[in-house]
Amino acid sequence: MSEINAKLTEEQILEVERQLAIYSQGVKEIIPNEELEAKITKSVVENRPLKIKLGLDPSAPDVHLGHTVVLNKMRQFQENGHIIQLIIGDFTGKIGDPTGKSVARKQLTDDEVKHNAETYFEQFAKVIDMEKVELHYNSKWLSQLNFEDVIQLAGKITVARLLERDDFEERMAFRKPISLHEFFYPLMQGYDSVVLESDIELGGSDQHFNILMGRHFQEKFGKEKQVALLMPLLEGLDGVEKMSKSKKNYIGIDESPQEMYGKSMSIPDELMSKYFELITDFTPDKIKSIKADLEKSVLHPRDAKMLLAKTIVRMYHGINEAEKAENHFVTVFQKGTMPDEIPVVIWEGDKEISILDLLVDLKLLSSKSEARRMIENRGIKINGNKVEDPQLQVSITDELIVQVGKRKFVKIEMK
């Protein structure tokens, strides 16, 4: 380091420090810190962009705010002229789970992979400039490996090292089976970094082991080692578990402004600072002043949360939609009246229908059993009146308003 630094101009030193401060913000761990500095220094001195890698699982393309923690970090690199390498892990996706035990890892066709990738890209475009991104499908190189290549690759890692991964270690300890093929997922991720000569790999802190595989294999193949940049995991709306689709504690970045705003208002108070830091585009200074105001009780937590909710909607739908969502929220939830704009459904069905069928037909709920449960939980209103009988027959009239829970409304108009 000192050798490179010796040649730096004052301006270059400041530039390195500036970038380092941005990339370090909100990060959970940088492995190793000094190599990140060396990489940035080299990039500044040689005026050469760094390659920033992010691997994507093509089986679950719904992007939620949890993912944007990493995406926002990618955007920072991109804004400073570095190159984003997005890797679609389609090789794994196309193989599926050979034991057939993992539902999550079902076998995907080429079309499904392509469709899922495009779904990612559309959503990513809200955060990063997709035109400047390098796109890679890892089947391109992984499907070319033969048995001999695989053995050469496997010869570069020990069984003990693989068993250090938390989930493997735990399963060995509890005598739960680990199928041998599972050892290959971290190998593949590491080998991707060898092929792409990535400088930095981003990921959530749960990717700690897999991202270090990249460093391991790059070294074994005589390449410069990548730096691991691990972001904290974002807890979901329950305030406890990592935000994920399966836990239903997420805010999807494709959700409607109203839904997004409403859900954001249910973020637990104690997570607000973390959300400001990890998923908004606010500067570190601005976040610091919000935190200070909250501590001094100059800012009411409800108002801070409304600012957070509005910011989230603004980032994914623009400022106009953000203001509309805020007004809607204030009208419905704070003033206790119904919103001005309610989605309208033109009714083409029977004039007499059971309440369960009606809720499913209007797509307010996905099944009759769900509808029944919602009625039992006193969550359904017609024209402002709670429905208490799941056997209720409804006479359809013009201007009938059906309400599910606090935030879902539909107005029926006769055809």
Added chain:
Amino acid sequence: MSEINAKLTEEQILEVERQLAIYSQGVKEIIPNEELEAKITKSVVENRPLKIKLGLDPSAPDVHLGHTVVLNKMRQFQENGHIIQLIIGDFTGKIGDPTGKSVARKQLTDDEVKHNAETYFEQFAKVIDMEKVELHYNSKWLSQLNFEDVIQLAGKITVARLLERDDFEERMAFRKPISLHEFFYPLMQGYDSVVLESDIELGGSDQHFNILMGRHFQEKFGKEKQVALLMPLLEGLDGVEKMSKSKKNYIGIDESPQEMYGKSMSIPDELMSKYFELITDFTPDKIKSIKADLEKSVLHPRDAKMLLAKTIVRMYHGINEAEKAENHFVTVFQKGTMPDEIPVVIWEGDKEISILDLLVDLKLLSSKSEARRMIENRGIKINGNKVEDPQLQVSITDELIVQVGKRKFVKIEMK
């Protein structure tokens, strides 16, 4: 079983019992016993030969009596009309050791593999009928596997199961590294059995784990499982360690009749029965009567050993050579005189030479330090007189006889 047995004729039952008795003789373990009986029964009823597999490592083609334990068992199957499948493990041989650590597993060229295989076959021809053997090189199918195939294969076995192999278990316990590629050698051996649909795999008892891999993978691929037939390991001339080239305690089946006979006479008394049982072509009845005679002291152990030695030479060189070797042994070692035929070296070197240089020049010993040790151990004679001084200068004359140990002689003739 009972269902098949119900249909058997008396004659068929006797045939199954006859074969079972032969194949079980001298065996250490049959896994599982009842499946061997079922296989033989099916073979007798359907008049269909069984496929008997033996895998060969192409890196060490010198065959010694230790190998013939398995070869003799193969011969028994062959004599009863079954098909021998010899698999040259050339795929592994051509890959070598990717970590570069194992000297034993150096990378072999196609030519080396072919040459080593032919060396095997020439030697095997002394025990089995090579014309009736099915020859396979496993690179034929293993080199065709791609990464996806390998993952499908790896998905059929757990890490815990592989770690059960004694040497892996021990290395894990002592925190010695196991490179991931090593897990693939048992997988390959197992997959070979899938491809070849082997009925029985033969091997030494140290192949227990690897041969069971064949059963495991055949089952996973929906094939009939092979039976493992494990032979005892033959201790070498030291009476302790498994016979092997590296331990120098072996009798090679390509050695000269005299060398073979002489070495056989140094087999420890307590191993004689085992040798009769495992490496001769004597019937169980004959072996039983030899054992009885030894116990009753009707047969002197020296005479039993001479019978063993003569039998071994007869099996690999024919009866005439066996008788000559016996006569030679009696003349030199029992009557204490020198043999009739001593190899002659025409001397072209100096007329004065140190004893150490002489022994090395005559290729009686491979280094001067070895020669010095032999003199210190009083193992060198010139014209029947023990050499006691390692500094001795020898004057070369016609008809000088140099003797190393009990059995090596060279007669020097002046040019």
